[in-house]
Amino acid sequence: xxxxxxxxxxxxxxxxxxxxxxxxxxxxxxxxxxxxxxxxxxxxxxxxxxxxxxxxxxxxxxxxxxxxxxxxxxxxxxxxxxxxxxxxxxxxxxxxxxxxxxxxxxxxxxxxxxxxxxxxxxxxxxxxxxxx
Amino acid sequence: xxxxxxxxxxxxxxxxxxxxxxxxxxxxxxxxxxxxxxxxxxxxxxxxxxxxxxxxxxxxxxxxxxxxxxxxxxxxxxxxxxxxxxxxxxxxxxxxxxxxxxxxxxxxxxxxxxxxxxxxxxxxxxxxxxxxxxxxxxxxxxxxxxxxxxxxxxxxxxxxxxxxxxxxxxxxxxxxxxxxxxxxxxxxxxxxxxxxxxxxxxxxxxxxxxxxxxxxxxxxxxxxxxxxxxxxxxxxxxxxxxxxxxxxxxxxxxxxxxxxxxxxxxxxxxxxxxxxxxxxxxxxxxxxxxxxxxxxxxxxxxxxxxxxxxxxxxxxxxxxxxxxxxxxxxxxxxxxxxxxxxxxxxxxxxxxxxxxxxxxxxxxxxxxxxxxxxxxxxxxxxxxxxxxxxxxxxxxxxxxxxxxxxxxxxxxxxxxxxxx
Numbered sequence: 001x002x003x004x005x006x007x008x009x010x011x012x013x014x015x016x017x018x019x020x021x022x023x024x025x026x027x028x029x030x031x032x033x034x035x036x037x038x039x040x041x042x043x044x045x046x047x048x049x050x051x052x053x054x055x056x057x058x059x060x061x062x063x064x065x066x067x068x069x070x071x072x073x074x075x076x077x078x079x080x081x082x083x084x085x086x087x088x089x090x091x092x093x094x095x096x097x098x099x100x101x102x103x104x105x106x107x108x109x110x111x112x113x114x115x116x117x118x119x120x121x122x123x124x125x126x127x128x129x130x131x132x
Numbered sequence: 133x134x135x136x137x138x139x140x141x142x143x144x145x146x147x148x149x150x151x152x153x154x155x156x157x158x159x160x161x162x163x164x165x166x167x168x169x170x171x172x173x174x175x176x177x178x179x180x181x182x183x184x185x186x187x188x189x190x191x192x193x194x195x196x197x198x199x200x201x202x203x204x205x206x207x208x209x210x211x212x213x214x215x216x217x218x219x220x221x222x223x224x225x226x227x228x229x230x231x232x233x234x235x236x237x238x239x240x241x242x243x244x245x246x247x248x249x250x251x252x253x254x255x256x257x258x259x260x261x262x263x264x265x266x267x268x269x270x271x272x273x274x275x276x277x278x279x280x281x282x283x284x285x286x287x288x289x290x291x292x293x294x295x296x297x298x299x300x301x302x303x304x305x306x307x308x309x310x311x312x313x314x315x316x317x318x319x320x321x322x323x324x325x326x327x328x329x330x331x332x333x334x335x336x337x338x339x340x341x342x343x344x345x346x347x348x349x350x351x352x353x354x355x356x357x358x359x360x361x362x363x364x365x366x367x368x369x370x371x372x373x374x375x376x377x378x379x380x381x382x383x384x385x386x387x388x389x390x391x392x393x394x395x396x397x398x399x400x401x402x403x404x405x406x407x408x409x410x411x412x413x414x415x416x417x418x419x420x421x422x423x424x425x426x427x428x429x430x431x432x433x434x435x436x437x438x439x440x441x442x443x444x445x446x447x448x449x450x451x452x453x454x455x456x457x458x459x460x461x462x463x464x465x466x467x468x469x470x471x472x473x474x475x476x477x478x479x480x481x482x483x484x485x486x487x488x489x490x491x492x493x494x495x496x497x498x499x500x501x502x503x504x505x506x507x508x509x510x511x512x513x514x515x516x517x518x519x520x521x522x523x524x525x526x527x528x529x530x531x532x533x534x535x536x537x538x539x540x541x542x543x544x545x546x547x548x549x550x551x552x
Binding site: 028 | 282
């Protein structure tokens with residue numbers, strides 16, 4: 001039997017997305033890459049989920065119930081996990097949203113609908129950038 | 133061919149000029165007063181024979197009522213030419229006189245071009261600033277995203293665990309339906325905005341949006357009655373919308389008191405509740421429509437104007453304006469007091485049971501007819517049991533967003549893509 005302590009830790013991705021069907025597809029895609037994926041669907045308690053799951057990367061939807069992805073990103077950048085890589089997903093691809101996300105310190109910004117490969121590549125790049 | 137939209141206004145002006153009542157003119161033309169009222173408010177297009185009958189009833193030339201004898205044709209042609217940089221006086225009069233059909237077409241095309249330009253301007257602006265459109269597009273894009281990602285997974289993954297496969301198939305099925313509904317919603321939104329141009333939202337539209345967002349269900353109202361209305365409407369910023377919603381909720385609270393929810397939830401259909409509602413069929417239909425999330429509801433006045441509409445999945449209802457003229461609710465208006473039950477078929481082939489009744493809101497007197505209000509309850513036919521097969525009426529959501537190109541009741545072109 002393998003000793004878990006000797007195996008490399010699987011990268012952890014936290015997906016914060018309230019739309020269950022897109023979450024299902026994203027979870028499948030990310031798990032298939034061998035990453036450990038957790039999901040959370042509520043904006044108000046999203047920061048608690050970050051603290052609980054201690055992810056290496058957060059995939060964050062903009063439109064969430066209770067609290068927007070922008071607010072969550074701003075709170076993250078002002079908190080203990082200020083350097084946590086964040087990929088924002090949104091169906092609102094307007095320039096002002098990109099600019100707002102950039103101003104708040106987002107690492108990647110992706111608009112829906114996206115290609116699966118594009119999403120996986122973006123998360124992989126962010127995992128590579130993630131602080132050890 | 134349907135008459136221009138202002139034919140009704142000309143009919144009304146002519147009738148008023150003659151000092152005649154709607155009832156008398158309608159009787160002379162062989163139609164109901166309520167139908168004449170719809171025509172006069174340009175809510176019904178009228179065909180050739182009916183126009184002839186109305187013209188005879190009003191002692192007028194049909195062309196004068198339809199506007200085809202309009203002396204402003206030359207000015208319209210001149211304006212169309214001016215819009216294209218021609219000298220406005222350049223032979224417009226002669227052209228209109230010698231080629232009236234062509235002149236009418238030029239004028240109509242100029243009007244269409246101008247209307248489309250206004251629509252494009254309005255839509256461009258709304259795309260940037262309208263939260264409703266942004267929300268509708270967001271919903272649409274989110275659903276497209278699910279479909280695209282899921283379809284790609286299925287297409288590109290040779291072996292998928294059976295559980296995942298089931299979930300993906302179910303999600304695809306669900307989201308393809310959602311996509312169709314989202315597309316309809318966006319089309320309807322464009323339609324409304326095109327019709328509205330740059331004007332601000334109507335209070336009735338704001339109220340409908342608020343009620344739709346809540347699913348027309350208010351637990352506090354059911355439990356604690358009208359006292360909860362200030363709390364329920366507190367978040368509405370627009371005072372006119374707030375007033376309208378409050379009035380609607382007061383009526384709902386009174387209904388809830390008369391016919392409690394537990395009775396409604398235990399009922400299989402309208403007949404089960406008639407005794408508890410003391411024979412008030414409209415109350416029964418309203419309560420079933422509002423309490424059961426799986427049912428839709430439409431309430432309209434005698435002019436056909438929709439006063440309350442609760443959409444239900446699969447049976448879209450226009451946010452404002454009249455619905456499909458073939459809905460049972462309009463048939464009920466012609467037979468006040470008689471409950472009607474019909475099978476309706478929507479453009480997607482789904483069968484619905486529509487229960488309708490028109491009842492007076494005010495008592496009839498010798499001086500004034502009663503104010504009628506009609507109510508229609510919509511239930512998927514598969515929920516009401518098989519019942520007699522019978523005929524079904526092919527209906528739609530309303531002409532503007534209805535894909536039935538050949539519908540005899542069509543009063544205006546659809547903005548969906550087919551040739552009319």
